[in-house]
Amino acid sequence: MEMILSKNWNVPDQKKIDVAIKNGAYASLKKIFKMKREEVIEEVKNSGLRGRGGAGFATGLKWTFIPKENLSSGRQDKKPVYLINNLDESEPGTFKDRAIVEKDPHMMIEGMIIAAYAIGSHTAYIYIRGEYYKQWEIIEEALQEARKKGFLGKNILGSGFDLDIYQHRGAGAYICGEETALLSSLEGGRGYPRIKPPFPAIAGAWGCPTIVNNTETLANLPFILNEGAAAYKKFGTEKSPGTKLMSASGHINKPGVYEVEMGLPIRTFIEEHLGGVWKNHKLKAVVPGGSSFAPLTAEEAWATNLDFESCAAAGTSLGSGGFYVMDETTCMVRLLCFTSKFYAHESCGQCTPCREGTGWVDQVIKRIEKGHGRERDLQLLQDVCKNMMNGRTICVFADAAAMPVLGFLKKFGKEFEEHVKLGRCPHTVSLRGA
Amino acid sequence: MIKIKINDKELKVAEGTTVLQAALANKIDIPYFCYHKKLSIAGNCRMCLVNIKGQNKPVISCRERVKEGMEVDTKSTEVKKMQQGVLEFVLKNHPLDCPICDQSGECDLQDNYFKFSKFPSRLEDKKIRKPKAKPLGPLVTLDDERCILCTRCVRFCDEVAGTHELCITQRGGHSELTTYPGKPLTNAYSLCTVDVCPVGALTSTDFRFKKRVWFLKTTPSICTGCATGCNIKMDWDDAQVYRYRPRENEAVNQVWMCDEGRLSYKFINENRLFDPLIKKNGEFVKVEWKEAMRESAAILGDTPVASSVIGVLSAQASCEENSALKKFLETLFPKAEFFWTKKEVKNPSHDKFLIDADKNPNSAFLSLLGVGPLEGGPLAKGAIYIILDNLTGKQREALVASKPKKVILFTSNFGDVPLEGGTSPLMWADIILPKPTFAEQEGTFINRQGMTQKAKKAFEPKGHAREIGKVLEELWTTLSPR
Ligand SMILES: Cc1cc2nc3c(=O)[nH]c(=O)nc-3n(C[C@H](O)[C@H](O)[C@H](O)COP(=O)(O)O)c2cc1C
Ligand code: SF4
Ligand code: SF4
Ligand code: SF4
Ligand code: FES
Numbered sequence: 024m025e026m027i028l029s030k031n032w033n034v035p036d037q038k039k040i041d042v043a044i045k046n047g048a049y050a051s052l053k054k055i056f057k058m059k060r061e062e063v064i065e066e067v068k069n070s071g072l073r074g075r076g077g078a079g080f081a082t083g084l085k086w087t088f089i090p091k092e093n094l095s096s097g098r099q100d101k102k103p104v105y106l107i108n109n110l111d112e113s114e115p116g117t118f119k120d121r122a123i124v125e126k127d128p129h130m131m132i133e134g135m136i137i138a139a140y141a142i143g144s145h146t147a148y149i150y151i152r153g154e155y156y157k158q159w160e161i162i163e164e165a166l167q168e169a170r171k172k173g174f175l176g177k178n179i180l181g182s183g184f185d186l187d188i189y190q191h192r193g194a195g196a197y198i199c200g201e202e203t204a205l206l207s208s209l210e211g212g213r214g215y216p217r218i219k220p221p222f223p224a225i226a227g228a229w230g231c232p233t234i235v236n237n238t239e240t241l242a243n244l245p246f247i248l249n250e251g252a253a254a255y256k257k258f259g260t261e262k263s264p265g266t267k268l269m270s271a272s273g274h275i276n277k278p279g280v281y282e283v284e285m286g287l288p289i290r291t292f293i294e295e296h297l298g299g300v301w302k303n304h305k306l307k308a309v310v311p312g313g314s315s316f317a318p319l320t321a322e323e324a325w326a327t328n329l330d331f332e333s334c335a336a337a338g339t340s341l342g343s344g345g346f347y348v349m350d351e352t353t354c355m356v357r358l359l360c361f362t363s364k365f366y367a368h369e370s371c372g373q374c375t376p377c378r379e380g381t382g383w384v385d386q387v388i389k390r391i392e393k394g395h396g397r398e399r400d401l402q403l404l405q406d407v408c409k410n411m412m413n414g415r416t417i418c419v420f421a422d423a424a425a426m427p428v429l430g431f432l433k434k435f436g437k438e439f440e441e442h443v444k445l446g447r448c449p450h451t452v453s454l455r456g457a
Numbered sequence: 458m459i460k461i462k463i464n465d466k467e468l469k470v471a472e473g474t475t476v477l478q479a480a481l482a483n484k485i486d487i488p489y490f491c492y493h494k495k496l497s498i499a500g501n502c503r504m505c506l507v508n509i510k511g512q513n514k515p516v517i518s519c520r521e522r523v524k525e526g527m528e529v530d531t532k533s534t535e536v537k538k539m540q541q542g543v544l545e546f547v548l549k550n551h552p553l554d555c556p557i558c559d560q561s562g563e564c565d566l567q568d569n570y571f572k573f574s575k576f577p578s579r580l581e582d583k584k585i586r587k588p589k590a591k592p593l594g595p596l597v598t599l600d601d602e603r604c605i606l607c608t609r610c611v612r613f614c615d616e617v618a619g620t621h622e623l624c625i626t627q628r629g630g631h632s633e634l635t636t637y638p639g640k641p642l643t644n645a646y647s648l649c650t651v652d653v654c655p656v657g658a659l660t661s662t663d664f665r666f667k668k669r670v671w672f673l674k675t676t677p678s679i680c681t682g683c684a685t686g687c688n689i690k691m692d693w694d695d696a697q698v699y700r701y702r703p704r705e706n707e708a709v710n711q712v713w714m715c716d717e718g719r720l721s722y723k724f725i726n727e728n729r730l731f732d733p734l735i736k737k738n739g740e741f742v743k744v745e746w747k748e749a750m751r752e753s754a755a756i757l758g759d760t761p762v763a764s765s766v767i768g769v770l771s772a773q774a775s776c777e778e779n780s781a782l783k784k785f786l787e788t789l790f791p792k793a794e795f796f797w798t799k800k801e802v803k804n805p806s807h808d809k810f811l812i813d814a815d816k817n818p819n820s821a822f823l824s825l826l827g828v829g830p831l832e833g834g835p836l837a838k839g840a841i842y843i844i845l846d847n848l849t850g851k852q853r854e855a856l857v858a859s860k861p862k863k864v865i866l867f868t869s870n871f872g873d874v875p876l877e878g879g880t881s882p883l884m885w886a887d888i889i890l891p892k893p894t895f896a897e898q899e900g901t902f903i904n905r906q907g908m909t910q911k912a913k914k915a916f917e918p919k920g921h922a923r924e925i926g927k928v929l930e931e932l933w934t935t936l937s938p939r
Contacts, residue, residue, distance in 0.1 A: 196628070198628075213624075213625070218498075218500045218517075218520065367629055367630065368628070368629065369628070369629070370628060370629035370630075371628055371629070372625070372627070372629045372630065372631070372632035373501045373606075374500075374501045374502070374503050375501070375502050375503050375504070375543055375546045375547055375605070375606075376503055376542070376543060376546050378546075378606065378629055378630055378632065379546035379547070379549040379550060379630060380546060381629060381630070382550070382585070382629060382630035383546075383549055383580070383582070386582040386583070387582065390582065397581070403579055406542075409542075410539075410542030410545070410546065413514060413515075414514025414516070415503055415506060415515060415539065415542075415543075416503065417500060417501065
């Protein structure tokens with residue numbers, strides 16, 4: 024079956040606009056400019072597209088939150104509407120937006136034009152992860168090409184619609200992927216998340232209505248507008264239509280970015296797409312959606328599919344599709360050690376529970392891993408995590424930091440107990456042997 | 458007004474208030490750190506979390522606005538556990554050495570811990586080290602380990618002072634409060650950051666480690682630093698003033714005061730005149746009050762009722778002191794003339810907020826009396842003078858040129874040079890009588906807005922200083938048979 028996002032990834036020079044156009048890029052524009060913006064939103068709503076940035080929020084619905092009065096023409100006091108392409112991609116294990124940029128940047132730009140048209144935005148930003156310098160260059164070139172062809176700028180294709188797209192590079196903070204921290208950073212401030220509500224759609228960049236969408240979300244739009252919502256819904260499951268880009272890493276034979284149809288069983292994904300667990304080892308655990316979520320045991324993984332509802336039912340999330348695989352030799356304590364270090368390092372430090380909780384969790388897990396754990400530490404970890412999450416902080420970073428800890432403890436608690444009891448890692452031997 | 462319920466207590470509260478404000482106004486205690494009524498809402502400390510019926514997640518009460526029929530829970534087991542959780546986090550990297558912290562005794566963290574948690578620490582790992590005793594500017598010293606990152610001080614500099622000196626750098630537990638490179642904390646209100654700091658992180662370089670606060674007594678008073686008359690709390694012990702803190706008065710100074718005024722207390726403690734002085738053979742010598750009174754009475758008693766007598770009132774002195782002198786002279790010498798003296802400084806500080814270029818607390822009262830400046834004269838030759846407070850250079854020249862017969866001066870302080878001996882800078886006076894400062898007597902001052910404000914007496918007059926009113930009354934009794 025031909026896929027949606029990656030269908031031209033193997034075409035040489037697909038980055039070049041002429042090649043891309045030959046393969047259908049920007050074809051949707053002629054169509055959308057004949058539609059009313061409400062009709063574009065309706066089409067996206069009907070497609071059932073859900074955000075690919077992690078939360079899986081319905082894209083069309085989010086767009087309708089832009090206040091009506093901001094769109095009615097003729098109003099003197101109306102504020103501009105901004106579109107933001109969230110290309111911060113910093114979740115450990117996630118590297119799929121990067122593939123879109125490297126393989127088919129015009130698909131993303133076309134998606135941005137569609138979204139901007141739908142929400143009435145004439146200025147759009149790409150907030151790109153600071154380390155993505157090469158990717159920034161690719162996009163700069165692609166934007167220039169698009170401007171030259173008249174897909175950007177004033178009066179695009181004679182439609183009367185104006186749009187400019189600018190890139191803004193992040194400075195290396197994971198938290199700037201969180202949409203309100205992104206806005207603070209974009210405005211030139213410190214990347215501190217803001218209290219919601221108000222949501223960005225009401226008061227976002229510079230206090231103006233703003234839609235933040237993930238890069239992959241936007242890249243889905245050309246297909247939906249070209250082929251129609253019905254064609255899109257043929258892919259995937261009822262609640263998770265379409266395909267998903269999976270960033271696959273860890274103990275597998277063929278790591279990389281894969282586009283899969285939503286609903287694909289994890290077993291099929293690992294065995295057929297990823298070439299199976301490496302070295303003929305047994306599977307121990309899978310994190311399907313990025314480091315912010317609970318892991319699945321092998322048993323759970325074999326019974327779970329790659330879609331939002333199946334992952335949720337298994338107590339984790341499809342998240343951003345950061346899929347990593349652990350074989351039987353993996354020390355789960357050590358793995359959690361890396362995860363916790365990351366969250367302690369990346370907490371913006373604004374609110375007390377997250378600032379202090381992430382650091383504390385990191386210290387305790389590190390201690391357990393080094394063999395200096397105490398029995399009471401496991402209870403302490405759970406208490407600390409529970410005190411951090413569920414609405415006790417400004418943003419959900421704290422939940423993202425706590426959920427993996429609780430998940431690891433719940434599913435691999437024995438390994439933590441063993442570390443405490445033995446005063447060392449029981450896996451050391453097998454790790455060396457591997 | 459709308460109806461809400463906090464812990465089964467039905468309340469009527471004004472629309473638009475927050476849950477926290479509604480609770481505090483009704484004496485329901487919700488702990489908080491980052492909220493400050495004069496600053497924007499930061500919502501970062503999470504200390505004020507409460508549950509609201511119908512909402513599946515806790516909310517911060519400092520930001521949540523009341524709604525008709527809202528039911529708030531601030532003290533169920535669940536909420537209490539939440540508060541304990543937050544306090545445990547606040548203390549995670551906070552030094553547990555209150556006994557050596559300057560804030561001890563007036564610390565929101567200490568208070569909230571005792572009121573809402575009181576659980577022993579579960580921390581068995583190292584605390585993060587941060588800078589200690591770091592000067593942020595000339596007047597403020599930071600103990601960063603005590604900082605709970607509530608950003609009140611940052612918001613003060615951004616929103617009230619408008620000078621933006623403070624910021625937070627680094628991330629997570631390593632977040633540090635600091636100043637921007639090359640831009641120290643120098644705004645004219647910098648010590649207000651110490652007031653707003655809920656813990657012992659920001660300290661006044663002047664006050665830190667001078668006194669345990671529980672020894673301090675507090676007297677409501679008025680800053681005498683300028684014509685604004687900021688309302689203050691005067692903190693003192695054993696006849697020494699240790700600091701001023703702003704006292705809330707929305708109409709005058711809100712909850713703020715300037716650094717210059719705040720540090721103007723020192724004259725109460727230093728260079729005080731304790732005993733009357735009389736010029737004998739070209740030298741000032743210390744005498745007992747008895748002798749000073751006898752001498753003064755002799756001077757005044759020898760003066761015919763119709764002769765030239767000049768009273769110099771002071772914009773530094775209270776209404777009571779000025780009135781006492783005025784009434785005394787008017788009764789004894791119906792033809793007595795009055796002028797004023799004011800403190801004058803070169804290039805006086807001033808701004809559009811609180812700081813007034815007029816460095817006198819009671820100029821408005823003198824305007825009411827309709828008297829003019831001493832240097833404006835004309836001054837009768839060979840007059841008798843009774844003067845409140847020190848004179849300016851110009852006034853001194855005018856006085857000396859008028860060849861006064863005798864000069865009696867009431868003052869509380871002398872400059873850097875002692876008054877005794879032959880080199881006294883006050884050689885132009887004949888008798889110098891020690892008066893208490895405004896800390897040692899009750900007094901009223903009229904500020905630039907025309908508001909009459911009272912400064913309460915904190916402690917007894919220092920040394921042998923005596924209130925002007927009492928001294929003049931006694932003199933009057935001695936002279937009245939005349
Ligand atoms: C800590 C944190 C980091 C995030 N990082 C990213 C990111 O790198 N890229 C992204 O698209 N969304 C990220 N998000 C999600 C965004 O806040 C936002 O929900 C998303 O960009 C919305 O786009 P979507 O509706 O298209 O999914 C992050 C969220 C959190 C809490
Ligand atoms: S939850 Fe963490 S990352 Fe989010 S605002 Fe609070 S401290 Fe910052
Ligand atoms: S120094 Fe004080 S006021 Fe400033 S952020 Fe820290 S605790 Fe808050
Ligand atoms: S503004 Fe004037 S009255 Fe207020 S504190 Fe400063 S000097 Fe005192
Ligand atoms: S007082 Fe409400 S969050 Fe700090």
